[in-house]
Amino acid sequence: APVLAIESSCDDTACAILSPQGEILAERVHTQADHAALGGVVPEIAARAHLSVLPGLVRETLEESGLDIAGIGAFAASTGPGLIGGLIVGSTFAKGLAIARKRPFIAVNHIEAHALSPRLPGHGGDGIKFPYLLLLMSGGHCQCVAVRGVGDHEKLGGTIDDAAGEAFDKVAKLLGLGWPGGPALERLAREGDAQAVSLPRPLLGRPGCDFSFSGLKTAVARQIAPWGAEALPRKVAADLAASFQRCIADVVADRARHALEQLPAARALVVAGGVAANGNVRETLEAVARDHAVPFFAPPLRLCTDNAVMVGWAALETIRAYDAAGIPLEDGIEIAPRPRWPLAETGERLRATRG
Numbered sequence: 001a002p003v004l005a006i007e008s009s010c011d012d013t014a015c016a017i018l019s020p021q022g023e024i025l026a027e028r029v030h031t032q033a034d035h036a037a038l039g040g041v042v043p044e045i046a047a048r049a050h051l052s053v054l055p056g057l058v059r060e061t062l063e064e065s066g067l068d069i070a071g072i073g074a075f076a077a078s079t080g081p082g083l084i085g086g087l088i089v090g091s092t093f094a095k096g097l098a099i100a101r102k103r104p105f106i107a108v109n110h111i112e113a114h115a116l117s118p119r120l121p122g123h124g125g126d127g128i129k130f131p132y133l134l135l136l137m138s139g140g141h142c143q144c145v146a147v148r149g150v151g152d153h154e155k156l157g158g159t160i161d162d163a164a165g166e167a168f169d170k171v172a173k174l175l176g177l178g179w180p181g182g183p184a185l186e187r188l189a190r191e192g193d194a195q196a197v198s199l200p201r202p203l204l205g206r207p208g209c210d211f212s213f214s215g216l217k218t219a220v221a222r223q224i225a226p227w228g229a230e231a232l233p234r235k236v237a238a239d240l241a242a243s244f245q246r247c248i249a250d251v252v253a254d255r256a257r258h259a260l261e262q263l264p265a266a267r268a269l270v271v272a273g274g275v276a277a278n279g280n281v282r283e284t285l286e287a288v289a290r291d292h293a294v295p296f297f298a299p300p301l302r303l304c305t306d307n308a309v310m311v312g313w314a315a316l317e318t319i320r321a322y323d324a325a326g327i328p329l330e331d332g333i334e335i336a337p338r339p340r341w342p343l344a345e346t347g348e349r350l351r352a353t354r355g
């Protein structure tokens with residue numbers, strides 16, 4: 001039977017219904033606009049907005065699918081990591097439906113949902129087999145993950161300060177662009193010269209797969225200082241944007257190279273998260289994949305950023321994995337939302353059966 005999934009870990013409220021094969025039967029997303037004016041996500045405002053839009057959103061998604069709620073076989077929600085208020089709203093709502101309909105609730109790890117999203121059928125990545133390498137780069141996350149199977153992931157590296165998307169947002173702000181900054185910065189960078197300004201490339205060439213971006217941001221701030229944000233000539237801003245973007249792409253490529261060396265069995269290099277929308281980053285990673293003779297894949301953008309389809313897909317993959325392992329599906333009803341939920345702490349029961 002189909003699954004109904006909810007995503008509410010940050011500032012997007014989303015609901016999706018997927019067939020057991022992973023076909024999207026209906027999808028609704030509500031992106032909270034208030035945060036743009038405030039220059040970032042305000043957790044309290046986000047939680048209240050989730051609470052007010054979620055019931056209507058779920059009803060609309062059901063209507064669009066043409067299904068009755070009795071036809072839903074399982075309910076799922078992002079249960080962490082993320083902003084606790086939103087996680088409580090989404091997972092409690094889904095648990096309520098699960099209890100009322102006497103169906104299982106699947107507590108989905110939001111990062112695992114990003115990690116498994118490339119395997120969703122019909123979006124170009126169906127064929128992607130475990131193990132593969134995932135670079136997850138969004139506003140809140142920046143990590144490099146070896147994806148070996150459902151509930152079986154190893155974090156090879158993460159950021160020691162800012163996430164990649166956060167770096168884009170902060171530098172965009174320094175350049176006087178709006179929030180979220182990534183798309184605006186990429187547009188401005190098209191007018192600039194990536195060679196114009198010499199910026200540091202943090203951790204480039206160092207062993208491992210960790211990231212660091214705060215030094216880069218400081219270096220950009222230092223370049224802007226003599227002008228002041230108001231008087232910054234457009235040409236200088238464009239050159240800075242292009243040079244910054246080049247730096248990020250170079251650093252990310254270097255980290256991806258190291259990760260591929262750590263996971264020689266990798267059968268694909270996959271990028272997800274909002275930063276995957278960046279043309280420069282994509283092209284550079286594509287070249288790395290080519291050098292290592294592995295396929296490169298970036299899911300369509302609406303699957304890269306936060307969405308409920310990936311949550312539903314992760315739930316379906318989880319159901320299948322339990323089935324394959326011959327153990328009963330773990331009912332997540334007792335699983336409390338977790339603002340922090342490391343990938344290493346998901347799928348313990350599945351891993352145990354695999355030995």
Ligand code: ATP
Nearest residue numbers: 138139140141165180181182183273274275278305
């Ligand atoms: P989470 O971290 O919980 O997944 P999020 O809302 O921060 O949630 P996403 O929606 O995946 O993350 O991505 C948003 C981030 O991606 C923002 O930081 C934004 O600046 C960045 N981004 C979006 N488009 C681009 C782009 N073209 N170039 C660079 N960065 C981009």
Ligand code: FE
Nearest residue numbers: 110138305306
């Ligand atoms: Fe996310």
